[in-house]
Amino acid sequence: MNEEQICRQYGEILRKCCIFEGIPESEYAELLEYLRAEVRHFGENESILKIGDTKIPSGIVLSGRAEQLFYSGFVQADETQIGEGDIFGTALVCSEPHESTVKIRTVTECDILFLDMSVFFGQSYPCGSQMRIAANMMRLLACQNIFLDTKLRIYSQRTLRNKVLAYLYSMPSENGIVKLPFNQTKLAQFLGVNRSALSRELGRMVDEGIIKTDGKTIEIIKKAAP
Amino acid sequence: MNEEQICRQYGEILRKCCIFEGIPESEYAELLEYLRAEVRHFGENESILKIGDTKIPSGIVLSGRAEQLFYSGFVQADETQIGEGDIFGTALVCSEPHESTVKIRTVTECDILFLDMSVFFGQSYPCGSQMRIAANMMRLLACQNIFLDTKLRIYSQRTLRNKVLAYLYSMPSENGIVKLPFNQTKLAQFLGVNRSALSRELGRMVDEGIIKTDGKTIEIIKKAAP
DNA sequence: ATTCTTTCGTTGCCGAGGCAACAGATTTGT
DNA sequence: ACAAATCTGTTGCCTCGGCAACGAAAGAAT
Numbered sequence: 397m398n399e400e401q402i403c404r405q406y407g408e409i410l411r412k413c414c415i416f417e418g419i420p421e422s423e424y425a426e427l428l429e430y431l432r433a434e435v436r437h438f439g440e441n442e443s444i445l446k447i448g449d450t451k452i453p454s455g456i457v458l459s460g461r462a463e464q465l466f467y468s469g470f471v472q473a474d475e476t477q478i479g480e481g482d483i484f485g486t487a488l489v490c491s492e493p494h495e496s497t498v499k500i501r502t503v504t505e506c507d508i509l510f511l512d513m514s515v516f517f518g519q520s521y522p523c524g525s526q527m528r529i530a531a532n533m534m535r536l537l538a539c540q541n542i543f544l545d546t547k548l549r550i551y552s553q554r555t556l557r558n559k560v561l562a563y564l565y566s567m568p569s570e571n572g573i574v575k576l577p578f579n580q581t582k583l584a585q586f587l588g589v590n591r592s593a594l595s596r597e598l599g600r601m602v603d604e605g606i607i608k609t610d611g612k613t614i615e616i617i618k619k620a621a622p
Numbered sequence: 623m624n625e626e627q628i629c630r631q632y633g634e635i636l637r638k639c640c641i642f643e644g645i646p647e648s649e650y651a652e653l654l655e656y657l658r659a660e661v662r663h664f665g666e667n668e669s670i671l672k673i674g675d676t677k678i679p680s681g682i683v684l685s686g687r688a689e690q691l692f693y694s695g696f697v698q699a700d701e702t703q704i705g706e707g708d709i710f711g712t713a714l715v716c717s718e719p720h721e722s723t724v725k726i727r728t729v730t731e732c733d734i735l736f737l738d739m740s741v742f743f744g745q746s747y748p749c750g751s752q753m754r755i756a757a758n759m760m761r762l763l764a765c766q767n768i769f770l771d772t773k774l775r776i777y778s779q780r781t782l783r784n785k786v787l788a789y790l791y792s793m794p795s796e797n798g799i800v801k802l803p804f805n806q807t808k809l810a811q812f813l814g815v816n817r818s819a820l821s822r823e824l825g826r827m828v829d830e831g832i833i834k835t836d837g838k839t840i841e842i843i844k845k846a847a848p
Numbered sequence: 849a850t851t852c853t854t855t856c857g858t859t860g861c862c863g864a865g866g867c868a869a870c871a872g873a874t875t876t877g878t
Numbered sequence: 879a880c881a882a883a884t885c886t887g888t889t890g891c892c893t894c895g896g897c898a899a900c901g902a903a904a905g906a907a908t
Binding site: 466486487488489490494495497516517527530531533534535537538539540541542544545546547548549551552562565566568588 | 692712713714715716720721723742743753756757759760761763764765766767768770771772773774775777778788791792794814
Binding site for chain 3: 554
């Protein structure tokens with residue numbers, strides 16, 4: 397499958413993928429060549445990346461669904477779903493000299509567009525859209541970074557109350573009012589705490605006059621002492 | 623202070639900074655111009671970035687020491703020290719349209735080299751070393767990403783035991799033997815757990831035959847059931 | 849060798865919060 | 879509008895692990 401064919405068949409998906417943002421579709425083919433694009437088909441439950449691998453692939457799911465797993469079988473194996481249009485392996489490309497501590501495998505049948513991100517680290521002198529895609533990659537990585545950093549700060553709070561506060565302060569607010577993008581069940585998952593414990597703690601915080609809530613929003617009344 | 627002067631006075635520090643890796647010193651001046659470099663002096667305890675700011679500076683500490691704080695005064699304010707040669711604000715540049723949830727301020731007197739990373743997202747067509755510095759940025763962001771991701775996986779484990787296991791499996795090992803880069807006290811801090819609780823749990827794990835340890839290394843004997 | 853400092857093992861206490869179970873409220877589908 | 883499903887509040891139980899305190903070990907410094 398050459399670049400032209402990929403564009404024709406999957407242009408729709410690429411257009412929605414953040415690393416192609418701001419790039420005219422007419423340049424896709426050239427870019428795909430630059431990134432040594434290659435489409436491969438996978439069956440159900442096939443391995444894309446194994447733990448310990450040092451050659452890290454990165455790419456975009458064109459169809460089907462894959463998932464990323466931490467440790468094969470132990471402890472709280474957290475799974476990240478990778479669906480159509482999602483990109484994977486972006487952060488791992490850097491760790492090339494390291495070994496992968498995650499594995500990626502298909503869930504359903506998949507078509508996957510592999511991209512060789514290592515070209516950015518080579519000697520080639522990219523220009524125009526090639527630079528643009530590099531910038532998009534930077535932005536993508538940076539956004540993931542911010543996200544992980546925020547989440548880590550929440551998780552590193554010792555008490556449930558402080559997790560809630562850390563969450564609230566990391567959210568955009570309009571004069572102290574935070575709109576919750578989740579229901580309480582999802583919020584508990586996001587904070588990594590027990591659902592009923594969250595409900596209990598929110599109740600206490602309301603009682604103590606720290607917050608007000610109507611279920612959809614939370615208003616921060618009192619700031620903790622510095 | 624122009625680019626030439628910066629190079630002469632601080633070339634030493636820049637050379638050790640990861641974003642200049644692999645770039646011949648002769649090109650520093652040109653690069654600094656491209657990145658709109660600007661050196662500013664700060665007194666003790668001056669603010670570099672405030673919570674809520676939307677214009678995010680990023681740069682390198684040339685002398686002195688600064689720190690990054692999460693929330694002014696609440697809950698577990700985790701502080702990150704930023705010393706000579708350290709770079710800050712790299713991830714935040716992406717979040718430009720967002721508000722900063724951290725603040726950065728100097729601890730001692732500081733000279734700071736501000737770099738305008740937003741040039742990567744502009745229309746300019748960089749080449750040569752400019753691309754190289756972009757690649758270095760990507761690598762830096764990606765490495766931070768891997769680090770945060772790993773740490774988050776550890777933190778998201780519910781039990782202390784699983785945190786230990788998550789840590790061990792995220793470390794390079796030689797046939798099951800992990801060399802600890804920390805003493806136990808630091809390890810506890812890294813895992814975000816109580817020191818004596820860690821000691822207690824390690825003891826239990828040895829008793830149960832899950833690991834062996836001599837204080838400097840830990841050998842994983844038994845893998846938990848999948 | 850001896851003193852000082854840092855680290856590590858151990859132990860008792862106890863409180864935060866995980867878990868389970870249930871009932872009322874809210875949302876969704878038909 | 880009614881039934882089914884999902885979500886939230888509440889409560890009792892019990893364990894994990896934080897905290898404090900102490901003494902032994904192990905380095906460091908003199």
